[in-house]
Amino acid sequence: MTDRVLIEGSEAMARAAVAAGCRFFTGYPMTPFTELLEHMASLLPEVDGVCMNAESELEAVGMAWGAATTGHLAATGSTGQGLSLMQESLSEITNARLPLVVFNMARGQGDYFQATRGGGHGDYRHIVLAPMDIPEAVELTRLAFELASQWRTPVMVLGDYYLAHTYQAVSVPSIGGADPELPDWALNGSSGGSGAAKIISPLGGGVEGEEGFDLGAHYAACAAHIQEMSAGVDPLVDIGFCEDAELVVAAYGSVGKFVRYACLRLRDDGHRVGYVRPITLWPFPSEAVRDAIAGAAKVAVYEQNMGQMVEDVRLATLGAVPVEFIGGPSWDHSGFGIGPDINVPDISECILRAMQ
C-alpha cells in the first residue's frame, strides 16, 4: 500500500484493479465511466497488460469475454445504457462460468434492478458490490477480482458519478506485483490434438451427439452454481444504531453515505433512528437486514429512483414491519444523478416525515 494520497475515485479503482491482478481492460467512453477507462489505458502497459478502447460496448464485453477465456483477469464496464448493450454477453459469460469484473459507474440509482437481477436474458444472477466511497471502492475492487476468480462468475462493482469523479485521500495498493497464476481451465491452445481439447461455452462442454453434451444438464448445473453463490458469498452490510432505533433507514452506495450522515445528525437531535446499508446487493444481505430491523417499528428505504431496492428490503423483512419508500428519482438536470436531492437537509426531512 502507498501512503495516503489525494486521488480521484476512477484512478483509485483502476490502481486497485491492476494491483488485484487485472491484465485486460476494455470499454467505450461514457460518462461517468470514462475516466476509469482512461486510467486503465495508462496503467495497464506498466504491467504488460492490455487496454482497448473498444468500438462499442458490444465489442468491449466481447473482448473482455475472450480475454477471460485465457485465464488472465479481465474487466470492463460502462454506465447503465452501455451496460444494457452488454447484457446479452454478460448472461452468456455467466453461463460459460468465466471470471470477469464489471465496473458499473451508474447515473443515479435507476439501474438497481438491471444490476441485481442479472440484467439480461436467462435465469442467472451475478455478484454485485456497492461501495459508498473511494476507500471502500478500493477494498471492494480487490474483493471483486477475488470473488470473480473464486466463483468463476462476473462480479459487478456498482458505483456512480460521485465515486468516479470525486477526490479523496486514500491508501491505494501499489501495482506491479507478479502476474496471478493462470487457472487450469484457461485456454492457450495447448490441449489441441490431445483427443480432449478444451471448450469454453455458455452451452456447456461435451461432444455433440454423445453423452456429455446436454444443455438441460448444463443449465441445471448453472442454476445450482448460482444457488451455491447465493448461500456461499459472505453478505456485506454496514449497520448503525439499530439497537434502539424506532425507524431504520436503508440505502446503498454513495447515497447510503449521505443517509448515514443524516442519521448521525438526527441522533444528535435525539431521534431514535438507525441505518442499514447493504454492500453486497446480490446476494442481498437479507438476514442481516432482518436482524437489524428486529426492534424497529418501521423501515424506510431511501433510493435515488422510483423504488427498486425497497423490494429486496420487503422480501428480507417479510412483512415484519411496514417498509416505506422515501426516495425518488433524481431531479438533477444533467441526468447523471448528481442531484440536488442528495443532500443532508433534504434526506433528513424525508426521514423525519417517515418517523411521524
Added chain:
Amino acid sequence: MSSDHIFISTDLPPEEPASLVDDFTPSLITQANHHLCPGCGEPIAIRAAVEAVEELELAQRTITVFGIGCYTAFAHNLDVEVVQALHGRAPSVATGIKRMLPNGFVMTIQGDGDMVNEGLQEVLHAAARGENITCLLLNNGVFGETGGQMTTTTTLGQRTKTSIEGRDPHQHGHPILLSDLAATMDGAAYVARCAVNNAGNVARTKRYITKAYESQMAGAGFSLVEILTMCPTGWFVDTLEGPDYLQDTLAPVHNIGELKTP
C-alpha cells in the same frame, strides 16, 4: 439444373460394405457424425479449415471461436480449443484472446447471418484494426438453422421464406458483399472468396485458408476467407442441385477469387 439422377436401390444390400464417415475423418475432428442436412457445404468448409490447421502444425496453439448457426454443432466435435461466442460477436471475443495470447493462432467460424447481419460492425472493426486473427465466413445466402430466411448476402431474385417472390431491391435492399467491403480496410492483410460446390473449388478453399493462416502466423494483420456453401434445405432445392444452384445464384454476385493479398 441437372436431370441426371442417381437411383439407389434399397431392396438389396450394397455390393461392398459401405465406407463409414469416420474412415475419412481428419484427426482434429473427434466426432464425424453430425446432424447437418445432406448436401450441406459447411462440413466440407470446416474440414478444410481443420486440415489446414493440422498441416501447418498449429493444432496446439489454435483457439477457434464459433458463432451461432448450423455449423455451431462442430464446436463440440473438434480436437482444437474452442470458445463458443454469441451470434455475431466472435471477432471481438477472438480479439480479446489474441491480445492476451499473441503467439496463439486464433480464428472465428461464422455464417452470413452471424457475421454479415448480426455482427457486421464486429468483423469490419476487426479488419480496420488489423487484428491479427483469421475469420472464416460460411456464406450460403440464407439463415439455414432457422429454415431459409433472407440474410444480407441473399442475392437479388433469390427466393427465401422472407423474400417469397425473390429478393426485390425496392423492398429488401441489395446484398452486402462482405469480402469486397473488408478488402477496402487498410488493416486487412488477406481477403479471399471461394466455394465448396465442386472439387476444384474445394481445393481452392483449402489453398486460400492455408494462405490466410500463414498470413496470421506472419503477423500480417486481419485475414478473411469467405466460403460459399450449399444449403439445399434452406434454398428449397433438391440435395443434388445444391452445387449448381450455388454456381448460378450466389457465385455470380459474390465473385470467387483473392481480393487482397499481403
